[in-house]
Amino acid sequence: MSAVRIDVLTIFPGWFEGPLTTSLLGRAISEGALDVRVHDLRAWTTDRHRSVDAAPYGGGAGMVMRADVWIAACEAVWNDEEAAASRYAAGGSRPRTVLLTPRGRPLDQALAAELAGEDRLVLLCGRYEGIDERVHELVATDEVSVGDYVLFGGEVAAAAIIEAVTRLVPGVVGNQESPAEESFTSGLLEYPQYTRPAEVRGHGVPEVLTSGDHAAIERWRRERATALTRERRPDLLADD
Numbered sequence: 613m614s615a616v617r618i619d620v621l622t623i624f625p626g627w628f629e630g631p632l633t634t635s636l637l638g639r640a641i642s643e644g645a646l647d648v649r650v651h652d653l654r655a656w657t658t659d660r661h662r663s664v665d666a667a668p669y670g671g672g673a674g675m676v677m678r679a680d681v682w683i684a685a686c687e688a689v690w691n692d693e694e695a696a697a698s699r700y701a702a703g704g705s706r707p708r709t710v711l712l713t714p715r716g717r718p719l720d721q722a723l724a725a726e727l728a729g730e731d732r733l734v735l736l737c738g739r740y741e742g743i744d745e746r747v748h749e750l751v752a753t754d755e756v757s758v759g760d761y762v763l764f765g766g767e768v769a770a771a772a773i774i775e776a777v778t779r780l781v782p783g784v785v786g787n788q789e790s791p792a793e794e795s796f797t798s799g800l801l802e803y804p805q806y807t808r809p810a811e812v813r814g815h816g817v818p819e820v821l822t823s824g825d826h827a828a829i830e831r832w833r834r835e836r837a838t839a840l841t842r843e844r845r846p847d848l849l850a851d852d
């Protein structure tokens with residue numbers, strides 16, 4: 613039994629192969645802490661050209677993804693449950709269905725934690741000029757953006773959500789290490805890290821880190837984290 617099931621809808625299912633089989637994400641899936649199912653949106657097309665897009669009403673450049681195909685796909689995925697009866701078809705609540713879009717709620721650690729608390733997520737990856745507005749209205753429970761820059765589509769954004777959520781799923785390797793020290797949980801950027809060798813191109817390691825004085829090390833790290841945050845991300849300190 614998995615802690616979180618994530619269904620991804622995309623016209624590029626192969627895009628997720630690398631990320632989902634590599635390193636900690638691959639291990640989380642093979643160990644059953646996470647169940648990710650990537651679906652090809654074209655499976656829900658009905659015409660012989662398997663078209664997922666059409667010209668925008670009102671004119672303009674580019675193509676818009678069709679609401680009918682997206683709605684059929686989402687209903688099928690919502691209803692595909694391990695349990696004999698489907699919650700959705702039985703009138704139950706649909707799982708959090710996240711449409712990735714530049715106009716969405718900015719992804720941050722608080723949203724990742726919120727999504728990690730769900731037993732199922734459905735991630736909708738659009739392409740072209742985006743998805744028909746009626747999918748935003750009728751199907752999506754959430755609209756999420758991963759930042760103020762423009763991507764070709766939602767796949768990179770979905771992968772970011774999958775990683776951020778997976779790190780918070782109980783039983784995923786590496787997710788229990790010093791949660792209190794972590795940036796965006798502590799609200800600070802991370803302090804600088806060093807490892808062997810002791811000298812690199814004439815650059816040494818701050819002496820305090822080799823002093824063995826653990827209280828001094830902790831003070832130094834807190835001071836560096838605070839100074840870095842003040843310099844680079846004062847917005848993170850705004851409340852304090």
Ligand code: JD8
Nearest residue numbers: 712713738739757758759761763765766769
């Ligand atoms: C989904 C299509 C491209 C978006 C016209 C061509 C998220 N933070 C983010 N930046 N960009 C996206 C994103 C971009 C997407 C799609 C997500 C689907 N495009 C479109 C609208 C304007 N371009 C994103 N999450």
